[in-house]
Amino acid sequence: MTTNNVLDRWAERLVxxxxxxxxxxxxxxxxxESGAFAASLTLYACLLGALAxxxxxxxxxxxxxxxxxxxxxxxxxxxxxRRGVEPFELLARRGRHRLGSAIFAxxxxxLTCLAMGYTVARGQGLVPVPTGVVFVxxxxxxxxxxxxxxxxxxxxxxxVVAVALxxxxxxxxxxxxxxxxxxxxxxx
Amino acid sequence: xxDVSTADSDRRIRDLRKSRRLTQAELARHVSVSRxxxxxxxxxxxxxxxxxxxxxxxxxxxxxxxxxGHQLDRxxx
Numbered sequence: 001m002t003t004n005n006v007l008d009r010w011a012e013r014l015v016x017x018x019x020x021x022x023x024x025x026x027x028x029x030x031x032x033e034s035g036a037f038a039a040s041l042t043l044y045a046c047l048l049g050a051l052a053x054x055x056x057x058x059x060x061x062x063x064x065x066x067x068x069x070x071x072x073x074x075x076x077x078x079x080x081x082r083r084g085v086e087p088f089e090l091l092a093r094r095g096r097h098r099l100g101s102a103i104f105a106x107x108x109x110x111l112t113c114l115a116m117g118y119t120v121a122r123g124q125g126l127v128p129v130p131t132g133v134v135f136v137x138x139x140x141x142x143x144x145x146x147x148x149x150x151x152x153x154x155x156x157x158x159x160v161v162a163v164a165l166x167x168x169x170x171x172x173x174x175x176x177x178x179x180x181x182x183x184x185x186x187x188x
Numbered sequence: 189x190x191d192v193s194t195a196d197s198d199r200r201i202r203d204l205r206k207s208r209r210l211t212q213a214e215l216a217r218h219v220s221v222s223r224x225x226x227x228x229x230x231x232x233x234x235x236x237x238x239x240x241x242x243x244x245x246x247x248x249x250x251x252x253x254x255x256x257g258h259q260l261d262r263x264x265x
Contacts, residue, residue: 024221026234 008082039072047108054115057125062112073105201255202230204248219243235259 023031046069050062080087091102119125205215212230216223219240228234229244235256236244245252 024225025237025240026225026228027222 005082011079011082039076043069043072043105047105047112050112051108051115054112054119055126056129057119057127059116059119062116066109066112069105199230200258201244201248204250204255205230208248210247215244215247218247232259 046065050065050069053065054062077087091099115126205212210218212226213223216226219226220243221240225234225236229236229240238252241252241256245255248255
C-alpha cells in the first residue's frame, strides 16, 4: 500500500529493508510471518527477562527490557491504525477464551512492576542476589571482558561473511538455472 | 454441487500443467513466481492472490473458478 504521507512512506521503506522486493507473494507472506514470529519471541523473552531481573533486585535492567518488549507492540498498533486496522477490535473478536497471550503479557508486566516496586521500597530484591562475593580477580575480569568484545566482533565479521557467501551461492545457482523438472516427473 | 475430494481437486492445476507439457519451473517463470510457490499452490498449501490465480488460469487456458472454486466449496462445507 502506498500513501503520500511522509511517515507512512518512511514506515513502508523500513518494512521493505528486509530484501523482499525480489520475492513473490508467497515468499513475502512467509517473510512477514517469520517477522511476526521473531517479534513475538523477542517480546516474550524480554518480558521473562524483565521479570527475572526484577525479582533479582534490578530496576534499570527490567525497565529497559520492558521498553524493548513494548516497542514492537506499540509500533504494530501505530502501523495498524495508520492503515485503518484496529488491533484491539481484533483482540475483542477473538473472544475471552483466546486472550491467553494478552493476559500473560499484561500479568508479567504487572508482576515485574510489583517486583521493581518492592526493590525500590525495601532496598533489595525479592530474591536477594549476593553482590559482595568476588568470583574473579580484576585481571581475569578485564581479560574476560576483552575476550568477549573481541569474540563478539569476530563473530559479527564471520556472520557478515557467511551471509555474503550464502547470497553469492544462491545467485550462482540462479544464474546456472533452477532444476527445470518436477522431482516426480520423468525426464523429457 | 458434487463433492470433490481434496486430493482430486488439488491435482487440477498439476494435471492441467502436465497436459500442456509444462514443468513447474516453466509455469513459475511464465507467471513470475518461484517454483516453490507453484509447488505450494499445487499441493494446496498456499492459496494464491486473485492476480496470481488469474495469471495461472490464463497460462493454463482455463478459469480461476475451475482451478480454485473447490477451495470455496471446502470452506463453506
